[in-house]
Amino acid sequence: MRSILTPIVVLFIFAQALVAQDWPQWRGPSRDGSVPASGVPANWPASFQTTWRVDIGEGYSSPVTSANRVFVHSRKDPDEIVTAIDLRDGKVTWQQKYAAPFTKNQYATAMAKGPNATPLVLGTRLFTMGATGIFVAWDAASGRQLWQKDYSATVDTSKLFCGTAASPLNNAGAIVIQVGRDVRGGQIVALDPATGAERWTWRGAGPGYASPVIVDVDGTKQIITMTDGSIVGLNPRDGVLLWTVPFPDDWHENIVTPMWTGTDVIVSGPRQGTHAFRLSSAAGKWSAAESWKNTDVTMYMSSPVVGDGLIYGLSTKRRGQFVALDAKTGAVRWATEGRDAEHASILLAPQHVLFLTNSADLVVARRATPAFELVKKYTLAQSQTYAAPVFLDGDMVLRDATGVMRLTTGIR
DSSP: OHHHHHHHHHHHHHHHHHHHTOBOSTTTTTTSSBOOTTTSOSSOOSOOEEEEEEEOOBOOOOOEEETTEEEEEEEETTEEEEEEEETTTOOEEEEEEEEOOOOOOGGGTTSOOOOOSOOEEETTEEEEEOTTSEEEEEETTTOOEEEEEEOGGGOOTTTSTTOOOOOOEEETTEEEEEEEETTTEEEEEEEOTTTOOEEEEEEESOBOSOOOEEEEETTEEEEEEEBSSEEEEEOTTTOOEEEEEEOOOTTOOOOSOOEEOSSEEEEEETTTEEEEEEEEEETTEEEEEEEEEETTOOOSSOOOEEETTEEEEEESGGGOEEEEEETTTOOEEEEOOSOSOSOEEEEEOSSEEEEEETTSEEEEEESSOSSOOEEEEEEOOSSOOOSOOEEETTEEEEEOSSEEEEEEOSOO
16 A cells, blocks of 8 residues: 555645646636745745846736746837746846837837736746737647737827736636727727637727736625726626726826725725725626725735735835735834835735835745734845746745846845
8 A cells, every 4th residue: 555655645745746837827726926935945045046037128017936937028119028037046047039029109118119918827838928919829738839918009108108918817717818998999808718719809998007806705706907097806607797896197197906805895096095995796787885995005016915814015205115004994013114126027926015116125034913023024136027936945046137047045
């Protein structure tokens, strides 16, 4: 009996190790910024060392990982590039490119031309969404293009300055994307991952820059996302609109990914501030009612995380403040003095909140404290870091302005 069980146990442990190496989508395995305990260092080191770095071009799309490979979407004008890298040694296993000419709005030329959306790995397939609305399915092992959908004709940068930004979403085996133009309308589409065939399409307000999420509201799943001027909840089975509430912005900069606390949807913007909406159903109809708002905490591009009954985020006030809000009331539990960052990718580890700023500083703060408590601060790169990092087995996969790298603690 022992000789039979031992291989099974070994296979189980091996499978668990593979799962630990997977960061397949925007904001991690659960799409909410949560990092499993196995992902972060057991003890934060004095410094991190670069084990490899690969030049891949510009962009803000975050890297993703699966089966010991790093996948990253980038741009070397006028092409968009998809690269697969061996996580262990940094060797490029495959690279593909396609033409994606893109002229940004004149008011947004300071930043790169994208890509902005983070890829999605589902099974053996990799899905990428470019800034011009070109959506491609790739074979993750070989890089062979499986199919393509070109939505570039629906993207207009006269108002949507930075192009398409919503990261694709796995919806029970269907791939959900959000494309279009602000003011003139957009669409949220569920596609068959094998063929690209449309399963359903919702047409309505144009997109913002936020990525959709799936939440479970009292046993009912919903797709929740931002448009250029509202929040919407859709039935994930057929795309039918369940509810919507206005969330206008003068520049249509609804960028922050919605967060679900278990009772409320949290959204924020640079001019609206931070709001919580309670979802409820009566007589078969869903509605969203505002639970609270805090107009003094304004999140711009930085999506928050939820834990300890708190919402951890970065407010644009005082030139960038790390903040913790009471998730039930919106009251500020603590806030730093300011001048911390223009942007931060925020992740929630079991004991710490991690802020990777656009200045390449990783700020490690203790969770569930009455005041901001700094544990460690590292400078990780020589250029800006707008993409969210990946934490795996105590190491990091980090994207800077033109490349992607693996950083290690050196502790094993």
